Amino acid sequence: MxxxxxxxxxxxxxxxxxxxxxxxxxxxxxxxxxxxxxxxxAVDKLGTFRGESSLKTWLFTIASNLAKDNLRAQKRWVExxxxxxxxxxxxxxxxxxxxxxxxxxxxxxxxxxxxxxAFCFTCISKSLPLxxxxxxxxxxxxEFKVSEIxxxxxxTEAMVKYYLHTGRSKMIQVFDGRCALINKExxxxxxxxxxxxxxxKQNTQQELVKIDLxxxxxxxxxxxxxxxxxxxxxxxxxxxxxxxHLQLHHLEHNRQVMEKYIIETxx
Amino acid sequence: MSxxxxxxxxxxxxxxxxxxxxxxxxxDIDADPSVIWALLTNTSDxxxxxxxxxxxxxxxxxxxxxxxxxxxxxxxTYKLKIKEWEPNKKLVWGDAMGQRxxxxxxxxxGNVTFTMTEKIGGPLFPLxxxxxxxxxxxxxxxxxxLKQEAETIMSAR
Numbered sequence: 308m309x310x311x312x313x314x315x316x317x318x319x320x321x322x323x324x325x326x327x328x329x330x331x332x333x334x335x336x337x338x339x340x341x342x343x344x345x346x347x348x349a350v351d352k353l354g355t356f357r358g359e360s361s362l363k364t365w366l367f368t369i370a371s372n373l374a375k376d377n378l379r380a381q382k383r384w385v386e387x388x389x390x391x392x393x394x395x396x397x398x399x400x401x402x403x404x405x406x407x408x409x410x411x412x413x414x415x416x417x418x419x420x421x422x423x424x425a426f427c428f429t430c431i432s433k434s435l436p437l438x439x440x441x442x443x444x445x446x447x448x449x450e451f452k453v454s455e456i457x458x459x460x461x462x463t464e465a466m467v468k469y470y471l472h473t474g475r476s477k478m479i480q481v482f483d484g485r486c487a488l489i490n491k492e493x494x495x496x497x498x499x500x501x502x503x504x505x506x507x508k509q510n511t512q513q514e515l516v517k518i519d520l521x522x523x524x525x526x527x528x529x530x531x532x533x534x535x536x537x538x539x540x541x542x543x544x545x546x547x548x549x550x551x552h553l554q555l556h557h558l559e560h561n562r563q564v565m566e567k568y569i570i571e572t573x574x
Numbered sequence: 575m576s577x578x579x580x581x582x583x584x585x586x587x588x589x590x591x592x593x594x595x596x597x598x599x600x601x602d603i604d605a606d607p608s609v610i611w612a613l614l615t616n617t618s619d620x621x622x623x624x625x626x627x628x629x630x631x632x633x634x635x636x637x638x639x640x641x642x643x644x645x646x647x648x649x650x651t652y653k654l655k656i657k658e659w660e661p662n663k664k665l666v667w668g669d670a671m672g673q674r675x676x677x678x679x680x681x682x683x684g685n686v687t688f689t690m691t692e693k694i695g696g697p698l699f700p701l702x703x704x705x706x707x708x709x710x711x712x713x714x715x716x717x718x719x720l721k722q723e724a725e726t727i728m729s730a731r
Binding site: 453463465466468469471472473476477480 | 605606608609612613616619622623726727728730731
């Protein structure tokens with residue numbers, strides 16, 4: 308592959324790489340650094356690329372290795388991350404001041420419940436063991452086949468299936484217990500609450516029922532509801548969406564809160 | 575993924591003597607041994623797939639200690655030590671009263687025999703033997719849950 312062709316191909320995949328790395332790390336800074344490092348490593352090793360896998364698989368392999376190196380030593384987040392981050396936000400007036408400032412000045416700060424659903428998925432996914440989190444995103448959002456994920460993560464097909472199944476099952480369990488969009492007893496109403504804050508003139512209930520995940524909630528089909536949640540992620544680029552600036556600001560807040568929390572909280 | 579236990583898919587047996595009691599169950603599982611091993615050694619995930627376990631805290635690795643609560647006696651926490659740990663083949667945990675041995679034999683994908691045996695006993699065993707509930711039903715449930723979960727995982731595309 309010539310450098311020109313590679314550069315063109317890389318540009319077409321870079322957006323997916325960037326969103327994947329953001330969702331894995333929850334850090335804009337780390338994700339952008341890793342996209343850059345993925346490019347440099349790929350250029351350096353371009354002579355070894357024999358086309359045995361697609362270029363996309365090869366680049367995701369490099370990016371996943373960088374992410375694993377970066378995250379391996381870090382503790383995982385907790386399932387109730389949104390509760391902890393919410394409490395921290397309420398005790399930090401600067402957070403809402405910054406958010407309102409972004410909301411009033413940025414063209415990418417039109418709060419949407421759907422975007423918050425995707426944001427919430429990213430946060431909760433960080434409570435999974437790393438391999439489970441990587442597999443769930445690679446298969447369910449970036450649509451790699453199991454056989455391609457074995458290459459990306461350098462593991463067996465059986466273990467990819469194990470990570471996928473356990474990761475999916477765990478997240479379904481967490482959302483089923485917490486998310487008020489699908490469970491009337493759910494403890495987390497954060498997307499509705501924030502919609503009230505950022506879109507005070509909207510009728511939040513009317514907005515919610517436009518979302519397939521909410522429309523189908525009463526079916527109680529947990530697998531289907533999880534797939535609908537994933538569909539929202541597939542359709543959104545967290546760097547280039549209507550509420551990107553608002554959600555990235557919120558994500559950075561949650562990351563800082565979680566990093567402090569997991570250091571201060573004994574296992 | 576619904577869970578329907580397959581009744582009669584395995585049968586536990588118990589042998590008794592004056593100073594000990596041994597319960598054992600075996601089941602064939604159509605799965606890669608690494609998947610069965612991962613299920614057996616991931617403590618936090620047990621309650622999701624295994625209906626006999628209330629909780630297990632701790633890490634399953636050689637020399638480590640775990641706290642197990644079982645549906646047989648949910649109020650009691652068993653403090654157990656991992657005594658043997660041979661990936662994809664054998665796991666042993668126990669305390670002073672007894673030990674549970676898990677083995678995976680044949681070891682070929684799609685052709686694994688899972689066996690779980692627990693022996694409890696000692697000089698004082700006759701004094702408390704009647705207070706220990708029978709294990710057979712729980713062992714059958716454990717083995718069937720494991721088979722179902724491992725085979726569900728392997729059937730994914």
